[in-house]
Amino acid sequence: MNLDELKLEIIAKIIATDDVVLLNKIQEIINDYESSSLINEPTTTFEKIRVFSAEEKRKINLAIQQYENGECISDEEAQKEIQEWLED
Structure with missing residues (x-):
């Protein structure tokens, strides 16, 4: 099964379910993934340097x-x- 087929299968299962607990869990997993992805993004063109007094x-x-x-x-x-x- 390729990536596109996997995505479609997951989407179909999500559409077919009426289980609110399952849907909330899926939403939580997606939110956690998005949050951790933002943290691991490469830094911008500059980095802050701590200068000691x-x-x-x-x-x-x-x-x-x-x-x-x-x-x-x-x-x-x-x-x-x-x-x-x-x-x-």
Whole structure:
């Protein structure tokens, strides 16, 4: 069965049905597909570029230095500390 035949078969079944639940489900599937298709469209001729302020750059560089100097804890340790803090 080719694409055109498949489309016609589906359209015929849709026309033949009086099942409102089925028709609503078909409409939902089509709407979801259209929404996801819009999200995946290629970007236009330009992309927005995030420019950091001087203060943001300073904080990022400080965080990188702290990481390189081992002045950090793992996510697991942080979660443990947060859990202990919440329990107090």
